[in-house]
Every structure is written in C-alpha cells, then in structure tokens.
Amino acid sequence: MFSERERERYKxxxxxxxxxxxxxxxxxxxxxxxxxxxxxxxxxxxxVAGVGTITIVDMDVVDQTNLNRQILHFDRDIGRKKTTSAKxxxxxxxxxxxxxxxxxxxxxxxxADLVGQADGIVDAMDNYPTRYLLNEVAxxxxxxxxxxxxxxxxxxxxxxxxxxxxxxxxxxPKAPPKxxxxxxxxxxxxxxxxxxxxxxxxxxxIGELLTGRLFIWDGMQAHAEEICVERNPACEACGxxxxxxxxxxxx
Amino acid sequence: xxxxxxxxxxFRELFGADVMTDVVAGTMFTSLITMxxxxxxxxxxxxxxxxGAFHEFVILMKNGKRIEIADAAKTPVVDGDxxxxxxxxxxx
Numbered sequence: 001m002f003s004e005r006e007r008e009r010y011k012x013x014x015x016x017x018x019x020x021x022x023x024x025x026x027x028x029x030x031x032x033x034x035x036x037x038x039x040x041x042x043x044x045x046x047x048v049a050g051v052g053t054i055t056i057v058d059m060d061v062v063d064q065t066n067l068n069r070q071i072l073h074f075d076r077d078i079g080r081k082k083t084t085s086a087k088x089x090x091x092x093x094x095x096x097x098x099x100x101x102x103x104x105x106x107x108x109x110x111x112a113d114l115v116g117q118a119d120g121i122v123d124a125m126d127n128y129p130t131r132y133l134l135n136e137v138a139x140x141x142x143x144x145x146x147x148x149x150x151x152x153x154x155x156x157x158x159x160x161x162x163x164x165x166x167x168x169x170x171x172x173p174k175a176p177p178k179x180x181x182x183x184x185x186x187x188x189x190x191x192x193x194x195x196x197x198x199x200x201x202x203x204x205x206i207g208e209l210l211t212g213r214l215f216i217w218d219g220m221q222a223h224a225e226e227i228c229v230e231r232n233p234a235c236e237a238c239g240x241x242x243x244x245x246x247x248x249x250x251x
Numbered sequence: 252x253x254x255x256x257x258x259x260x261x262f263r264e265l266f267g268a269d270v271m272t273d274v275v276a277g278t279m280f281t282s283l284i285t286m287x288x289x290x291x292x293x294x295x296x297x298x299x300x301x302x303g304a305f306h307e308f309v310i311l312m313k314n315g316k317r318i319e320i321a322d323a324a325k326t327p328v329v330d331g332d333x334x335x336x337x338x339x340x341x342x343x
Contacts, residue, residue, distance in 0.1 A: 038343045126343035149340035154260040156340045172339040174307040181342035188343070216259060216337075221268065227335065228315050 006096050010050050021204045028203045029053040031115045033134055034124035035086040038148050040072040041192030042122050047090045055100040058082040069185035106130050111137050120144040122195055128175030135168040139238050146198050148191045152182045153219030155191035159198045159210040166229045169237035187219055252330035259337035265294035280323040310337050
C-alpha cells in the first residue's frame with residue numbers, strides 16, 4: 001500500500017507501470033557496490049524511482065578530486081565518509097525508502113553477507129578484482145549483476161543474468177592494470193543512468209534488458225553501439241552452471 | 252583485400268575509431284593488428300607487451316565473434332572482415 005505522499009511522488013511513473021509496478025519497486029532491495037562516479041547516479045535514480053531498500057557500500061572518504069563526478073557528495077562533505085554523505089542525500093531525496101549505507105571494503109570474506117537477500121547487484125566499482133568477486137556472488141545467489149565501467153568520455157554497460165547471459169568473466173576474462181583513470185562527470189552520469197534503467201526494467205519485468213550485449217558509449221563522437229557477447233562454456237566463474245530459460249524477476 | 256579494424260575506448264584515442272586497410276590473403280589476425288599498431292609506439296605499447304604478445308586483458312573480436320588471444324596468431328582475416336580491438340573499461 002502507498003501513502004498519499006507516495007502516490008503523489010510516483011504519480012507520473014505509475015502512469016507507466018501502475019500500482020503493481022510501483023509495488024514491485026517498493027518491495028525490491030538493490031545492492032549498489034560503490035558510492036562514487038557510477039554509484040551516485042545509480043543510487044539517486046533508484047531512490048527517486050522508489051526502490052524500497054537500497055544498500056550502498058563504500059570504504060572511502062569524500063575527496064575534493066571526487067567532486068567533478070560523484071554527485072552524491074557536495075563540497076561540504078569533503079573529509080566525511082562517502083557512506084554517511086550518500087545515506088544523507090538519498091534519504092533527503094526520498095524519505096519513503098530505506099537506505100543501508102555500509103562503510104567497509106568489499107572482500108572475499110564479507111561479499112556474500114553484504115549482498116544478503118538483495119534482488120540484484122549494481123557494479124559501481126572502479127576495479128576488476130572486486131567486480132569479479134561480486135560477479136561470483138551474483139552467480140552463487142542467482143541474481144542479476146548490472147555492470148558498468150567508464151574511462152574518460154567512454155563507457156560500457158551490460159546486464160548479466162547468471163545462467164542465461166555471459167558473466168563478467170566470460171566477457172572480460174583478465175583485468176586491465178589498475179590506473180588513475182581520467183573521467184568527466186557526464187560519462188558516469190550516462191552509464192550509471194543506463195544501469196539504473198536496467199535495474200528498473202528488471203524489477204518491473206518490462207522492456208528488453210541489455211543482456212548478451214555490451215553497450216558501448218563514445219561521448220566524444222556522441223555515438224552508442226553494442227557488441228554481442230556470448231557465454232564461455234569454459235568460463236571459470238559460470239562455466240559450470242546450466243542455461244536457464246528465463247531472464248526475468250519472478251512475479 | 253580489405254578489412255576494417257575498429258578500436259574502442261583508450262585504443263580509440265590512440266588509433267582513431269576505424270582503420271580500413273588492405274591486406275594480402277593469408278594474413279593472420281595478430282600480424283594485422285601488429286602491423287597497424289607499430290605505426291603508433293604508444294598505441295603499440297597499449298595493446299602489446301614487450302615480447303610482442305597481446306596484453307592478456309585485450310579483447311579481440313572478428314565479425315562480432317570473440318577470438319581468443321591464443322588463437323589470434325593462427326586465425327586468418329578475409330576480405331570484408333570487421334575486427335574489433337578493445338580494453339575493458341575499468342573506472343567507476
């Protein structure tokens with residue numbers, strides 16, 4: 001059930017997917033790994049859409065160099081924990097949702113517990129080792145993994161449904177070297193919004209997901225394209241799991 | 252015969268988006284990329300290591316199908332092939 005305030009807040013999107021769709025969003029729990037460049041737009045759009053529970057995890061404090069892109073954090077937040085800043089903004093933008101902000105480094109020991117009973121994992125990380133770890137958690141829990149990555153004006157995104165689509169290891173078997181990557185804020189803005197859009201469609205069970213396709217954005221050319229990606233039967237992460245026939249959240 | 256090589260992300264900054272090139276029949280995938288990359292030392296270093304092998308993270312595709320790095324040296328290119336070369340994009 002929705003309060004009057006919620007009905008007013010979501011009125012314009014309930015024109016698209018009705019009470020039932022909004023109820024689905026309200027009951028959903030999404031895990032956002034990272035409160036940085038991608039995590040900012042992803043969590044903000046999931047919050048305003050009314051995703052009922054958002055867990056956001058980050059281990060860093062806000063630095064001045066973050067502020068060109070990490071729009072959850074303001075100048076006044078420099079030196080504060082990103083999780084504290086994120087929870088404050090997300091609750092302010094939508095007081096009708098629950099926000100769990102956890103200040104911890106995601107590692108092999110805690111990853112599965114942190115994700116808990118979430119309905120999906122959003123990849124808003126800045127490194128491949130942690131992405132691979134979350135990819136494995138998504139496979140083990142049979143929940144989707146919404147991948148995004150950025151560099152400069154370039155970005156990529158894909159939606160991984162374990163057992164149906166290629167996993168992150170199928171697509172990118174080896175991690176690139178870690179680097180201080182150049183970036184302008186609009187790039188995570190675009191890719192993060194694509195990821196949030198995927199989460200909403202998945203939860204609502206509508207539209208066509210970005211499955212089996214790697215979306216590639218070139219901001220310099222204002223050109224988007226996609227590359228078909230396939231499962232690797234010998235994949236060390238998902239090679240052993242059987243193909244599934246459904247790629248939708250169960251009603 | 253002519254093939255098209257498409258670069259993405261950082262590789263695009265180094266080589267441009269698309270390179271059309273004429274190749275002789277029987278040219279292998281690795282030789283072709285090596286030939287193109289050698290025209291740009293910084294670009295070459297981004298794609299290949301000091302032994303001349305592809306960096307292990309580089310993704311290679313031919314007409315939308317993945318080519319494993321291990322198979323690239325023995326995979327011939329043919330007229331009209333579209334080849335994609337890209338790095339995983341890591342920032343977040």
